[in-house]
Amino acid sequence: MTDYSPRSRRPGGPPLGPLAIVTFALTLAGVGTLLAGTGSVPAPFAPAADVAAWYANHALPIRIAATLQLGAAVPLGILTASVYARQLRLGVRVPGPVIGLYGGITASILLAVSALVTWALASAPAPGGVASTLGVLAFALGGVGYAVGLGLLIAGVAVPAFILRLMPRWFALAGLVIAACGELSFLSLVLDPLQVLLPLVRFGGGLWLIAAAFLLPRDRPRRDPRLAGGERS
Known part of the structure; x- marks a missing residue:
């Protein structure tokens, strides 16, 4: 018999796992191409001529x-x-999903803008001062801004998952650590040693999102009313 209940008609959306894998694979491919093709990447505040x-x-x-x-x-x-x-399908009614949505969309937009600025710099030669300024802008958007946004996305998934036990708690805690690193990475704009947080969030966060995409359940199990009644009796 076909189930026509409202629950059965709700769309499940695209599979999360393949989306997370494609995102991470393209990220790795971009970084790998850059390092293989250039040999090194100049520091964000390197001399303009360099x-x-x-x-x-x-x-x-x-x-x-x-x-x-x-x-x-x-x-x-x-x-x-x-x-x-x-998360809405799972009945998560806390600020976490909205925070994650804000962070993930922010990270996506900033990454795209950073990529376009970088592409423009490589496509149209610019004077040293202009190239340096735009290079710093690309770093700020695609490095620091992306890490902060991605940290919010991970936090928006990890916190509800920890509270509602949607994932193993140790795994959710690992996500919270990565999210905290993402939020602290904004200090790297003035404290250069903290730039080490950026690759940690980019690659560690990408791997965490892949695992989370497969661990996040599609539905929360409903308790059998007969069992609930038995417990009360």
């Missing part, structure tokens, strides 16, 4: 890496919206 020369001498791999980075931003946004819908 930054301009780096973009001019490695235009093709930088454009390819920027294209892959832009590609990673798209499934990240879809993943964020799908996770939010899944």
